[in-house]
Amino acid sequence: MGKRSVIPFGPQHPVLPEPIHLDLVIEDEKVIEAVPSIGFVHRGLESLVEKKDFNEMTYVVERTCGICSFMHGMGYCESLEHIMNVEVPDRGKFLRTIWCELSRMHSHLLWLGLLADAFGFESLFYQCWRMREKILDIFELTTGGRCIFSVNKIGGVLKDIEPDMMRTILSVLDDMEKEILTIKKTFLEDYTVESRLKNIGVLTKQQAHDLGCVGPFGRASGLDIDMRKRGYAAYPYIDFEPITSDIGDSYARCYVRISELFQSIDIIRQASSKMPSGDISVPVKGNPEGEYFMRVEQPRGEAIYYVKANGTKFLDRMRVRTPTFANLPGMLETLKGADLADVPLLVLTIDPCISCTER
Numbered sequence: 411m412g413k414r415s416v417i418p419f420g421p422q423h424p425v426l427p428e429p430i431h432l433d434l435v436i437e438d439e440k441v442i443e444a445v446p447s448i449g450f451v452h453r454g455l456e457s458l459v460e461k462k463d464f465n466e467m468t469y470v471v472e473r474t475c476g477i478c479s480f481m482h483g484m485g486y487c488e489s490l491e492h493i494m495n496v497e498v499p500d501r502g503k504f505l506r507t508i509w510c511e512l513s514r515m516h517s518h519l520l521w522l523g524l525l526a527d528a529f530g531f532e533s534l535f536y537q538c539w540r541m542r543e544k545i546l547d548i549f550e551l552t553t554g555g556r557c558i559f560s561v562n563k564i565g566g567v568l569k570d571i572e573p574d575m576m577r578t579i580l581s582v583l584d585d586m587e588k589e590i591l592t593i594k595k596t597f598l599e600d601y602t603v604e605s606r607l608k609n610i611g612v613l614t615k616q617q618a619h620d621l622g623c624v625g626p627f628g629r630a631s632g633l634d635i636d637m638r639k640r641g642y643a644a645y646p647y648i649d650f651e652p653i654t655s656d657i658g659d660s661y662a663r664c665y666v667r668i669s670e671l672f673q674s675i676d677i678i679r680q681a682s683s684k685m686p687s688g689d690i691s692v693p694v695k696g697n698p699e700g701e702y703f704m705r706v707e708q709p710r711g712e713a714i715y716y717v718k719a720n721g722t723k724f725l726d727r728m729r730v731r732t733p734t735f736a737n738l739p740g741m742l743e744t745l746k747g748a749d750l751a752d753v754p755l756l757v758l759t760i761d762p763c764i765s766c767t768e769r
Contacts, residue, residue, distance in 0.1 A: 419754075441746060472560065500688065519545065524758055538593060553569060583678060607664055623740040647684055667761075
């Protein structure tokens with residue numbers, strides 16, 4: 411048995427922009443245990459229900475995270491829509507679905523860029539983020555914002571996507587599909603990349619299940635779980651199946667996320683072709699009373715929104731459980747027995763969002 415040491419990792423680290431701190435117990439160059447400390451960016455967003463009414467909270471919830479902000483707003487709105495028995499028009503549901511999938515592409519391309527940077531492929535990092543800029547341009551075209559969109563409202567959405575605008579979006583996605591094929595070849599077929607990803611941080615299906623892993627992190631270990639199949643927004647009208655892998659290593663997590671980029675493009679095409687005409691929202695009157703528990707599939711996995719209303723304009727409680735929180739135990743499991751040099755890469759494979767987790 412070698413000498414054991416404790417090495418602090420984070421909250422500032424060159425590879426990881428997220429403020430997560432780990433105390434790594436190492437023996438020689440192997441990690442024996444990782445002890446997390448979180449709480450560096452706690453903002454108390456949930457307690458603002460005491461100061462902001464339930465309509466204003468739509469915009470507060472969206473600021474939980476700058477990457478998956480649209481789905482935070484949508485999950486909150488759908489919770490209240492169920493409480494108030496509000497039926498969103500079909501066109502509003504399809505618009506939400508399109509923006510959801512654009513958010514997924516935005517998030518996955520950002521993650522792929524950070525992964526490329528983690529194993530030293532700087533040009534690949536720029537290529538991924540250059541493509542991500544095209545998604546942000548689409549958001550700016552359709553919502554007016556690039557990270558915070560403020561288009562969700564209780565009862566639907568605030569903005570429509572006109573036919574000419576939709577054709578432009580589909581044309582951009584057609585070009586992007588060809589570019590993603592190029593980076594797919596590098597990520598999944600390059601020998602150097604494979605040496606950094608294959609058989610690194612293996613998490614079995616049983617471990618992923620027992621530890622409650624969600625999203626691409628869980629699906630890469632064989633868990634066939636995707637909240638989109640529960641049928642919120644316009645997903646009941648879309649044909650797709652969750653993308654999984656039975657390998658459970660870092661390579662599998664990369665494969666799942668790249669495959670989901672193509673899947674998102676396909677879902678947007680389906681939504682565009684099936685989207686009906688009509689209203690994008692309905693008026694909502696009165697105050698909510700009751701409680702609801704909503705689950706949506708964020709880019710990182712299942713997010714839970716709990717809302718409890720008392721009949722006034724101020725909610726009793728609003729609670730968010732984010733996918734990163736669910737995936738932290740799985741991440742700690744992958745670190746056990748890993749080389750110290752692989753720690754930044756393994757932390758990245760859950761696609762951590764600490765600002766979401768701590769709110």
